[in-house]
Amino acid sequence: MKIAVLTDSTAYLDQAYLEKYQIKTIALNVIFKDKTYKELSELNTDDFYKRMRNETQLPTTSQPAMGEYVQLLESLKEEGYTDVIAVHLSSGISGTFQSAVTANAMVEDIQVHPFDSEISCAVQGFYAIKAAQLVQQGMTVVDNILEQLESMKQTTNAYFIVDDLNNLKKGGRLNSAQAFVGTMLQVKPLLHFVDTKIVPYDKVRTKKRAMKRIEEQLAKEVDGYKNLSIVIIEGNDKENALLWKTQIEEKFPGAHVILSYFGPVIGTHLGEGALGLGFTTTELDLSK
Structure with missing residues (x-):
């Protein structure tokens, strides 16, 4: 068994944490009237706030495209991963968690274990860091890792x-x-x-x-x-x-x-x- 830890861009984790704990990410989108951007990679935070000062209409946001999620899982499978703990922002404000559930059924020979953080931003990232720490410490039972993440919510x-x-x-x-x-x-x-x-x-x-x-x-x-x-x-x-x-x-x-x-x-x-x-x-x- 080889376990990957995945989160989405709204965890806003420092690159140092992503590298130290080998956490994978997938981007959500910001949609202006003229263009759709993947946050952070295609629209950084400074440029976003500068643009927003002149916008009369709010952009909208959306979860990652299903094709992107499936493609990411396929690439993780090629790297030898058998399981993915997918820590996502709250299901009450985004469909990203449900995307993980759906993508799991679309890719064979790799098992996705979606985790609803019920929150967002860096606190969501805390769950991803904890999961990655447990993996690096040698924990191989996914259910035990998920149980520890659930207990964190208290x-x-x-x-x-x-x-x-x-x-x-x-x-x-x-x-x-x-x-x-x-x-x-x-x-x-x-x-x-x-x-x-x-x-x-x-x-x-x-x-x-x-x-x-x-x-x-x-x-x-x-x-x-x-x-x-x-x-x-x-x-x-x-x-x-x-x-x-x-x-x-x-x-x-x-x-x-x-x-x-x-x-x-x-x-x-x-x-x-x-x-x-x-x-x-x-x-x-x-x-x-």
Whole structure:
């Protein structure tokens, strides 16, 4: 048995992790009115946010084409892999997980084991890293690896701050009047995942207060745990992300804190200036 670990581009894993743990990736798409791009490889994050400032209409996003998924599985089979643990973003916001289920039936002599992370971004990547670590440690029973990933969900979570309400307005989730009033009052919606869907968690005035609110929730959820890995995620707001990272390291001195970002697919929905904080109490090696 030879096990590959696969995730999709919305995990936004640093290249160093992909190489260290031999994690495979498949890209989701961002669709503007004139062209479709594979995120990161055909449209990088900086160019995406620059373009979005001048767009009156939000792009749409889509899961990888089925043909691309099948082609990837065929190439993994040629490399000698017999099994693939496919860690994908939440099935409640994308059809990528279902694509893994469908592709599994289309390629012979390689078994895909789809795993619904029920989340996205770097926290989704935590699951892929954990799976890859277990494979590198010699674990060969896929069911045991999947059981450990499922158990991670009990103490793994993420919260997101929407800074710019324009994307919610463009996407039809707020009308113009609501967006205007919210902007005037500096209201920052807080979001999180519940049952695979992104839902509101709270509304807080100012980004600084929103960050503090998430820190308070983090302290409650990780109280009593020894292992703690935290990721600060930014949507073209590196200054606040670095500041927040420093604050988190001071308040949680035993934690391993890393930085990540919202790429084009997730950035389409959260908008520029968004911040997120994700964490797990499962033991991870996040050294590069």
